[in-house]
Amino acid sequence: MARQQRENDDLDQVAWAQAHLQFEKLQTHLPETAVSNVAREVVRRLAFRLPRYGEGTDGPSQGDIVRFCSTLTATNDESAERFIRNLRRAGSSAHTIYLSYIAAAARHLGAQWEEDEISFAEVTMASGRLFRIIRGLRYVLDRDGPQGEDTRRILLAVLPGDSHTLASEMAADLFRRDGWEVDLAVGEDHDSIVARADTTRFAAVVIVANAIRDLETLTRLVIGLRIVAPVAPFVLAGKILDAPDVAEMCGADAEITSLDTAAARLRAITGMPPRDDAAASST
Incomplete structure (x- = not known):
């Protein structure tokens, strides 16, 4: 029933806010190595979760991905959400925005992390924001998941x-x-x-x-x-x-x-x- 109610609703504000609070608490209560491992899970899982949307003529350019990643590490906490909303208003498809951009950004951030081009604080911030986007868009993403739910x-x-x-x-x-x-x-x-x-x-x-x-x-x-x-x-x-x-x-x-x-x-x-x-x- 939840999926039917959300068929035309792209953003779950409650899930978005919960994910934000969760990452804040983790950074307060877990040691730095543990936070790093959680951040790596987000980057790794997103980078290889949706690779099919990261290629093709409908996908973003490398410049688009770099600009998106800059919003994920920006001091302004609303930059990433505004970037996504502007793309949607400009007519980009949900798949291109929510899947191609997210997967490609995760791969780009992961590569930068491995090469020490971004700091631990930056990648943790970016991972938290990517996870917030994923949680906020969970009903959109769910429509591409395995079908035929057994309710029991x-x-x-x-x-x-x-x-x-x-x-x-x-x-x-x-x-x-x-x-x-x-x-x-x-x-x-x-x-x-x-x-x-x-x-x-x-x-x-x-x-x-x-x-x-x-x-x-x-x-x-x-x-x-x-x-x-x-x-x-x-x-x-x-x-x-x-x-x-x-x-x-x-x-x-x-x-x-x-x-x-x-x-x-x-x-x-x-x-x-x-x-x-x-x-x-x-x-």
Whole structure:
């Protein structure tokens, strides 16, 4: 329903603002190396996520990309958004603006970073602004993602490196009993989990994490998943929730705090009725 409501709405201001606040918090609470790794995830994922839109006669010139990148590192926080809006008003297609420019800019910034042509502060600022654009345009990007959503299929992923899997397996069983089809990712690495969401449209993604020391790993995973699955709700579970503001810092939409109420909570988050109600309504 959200996609239908947003069919003609190019910018989600709420998601844009949330992404902005998330990056501000990360820079305050994470060490510089962790922030750098999060920024690299944005650049890497965007640079190779949409390469097909970075070429051809409809794409931007190198000069266009350089100008766009200059807005991403400008002191004026509104320059990048204004650049994108001006292109749209001039008649450029959404694909050309939102996909070709973003992918090409990420590749350009990545190359500059590798050659030490831009500072850590500049690339962090640019990464945050690119991520804001992606989040603000999530309904536009979602129309090019995998189709044929199964409204009862979810991804339940244990954070890479986390060996506490029993509760996750119990949760998967509870969700299945409640009528969900569960793709359980246990013992998988970062790229494998992101690849699952890149090829399958899930009704929700649940990530289980238990140690606050894994906040960087968790944040990188959520950001990678956000780029490939822009509208799926991301739900955080596990003992990591004992730490304050974790869900907000990593960018999760909601929390599951109890195994006993996990199934009901997931239904509330997704707006899905209980299994019996769904079956009854289809007869």
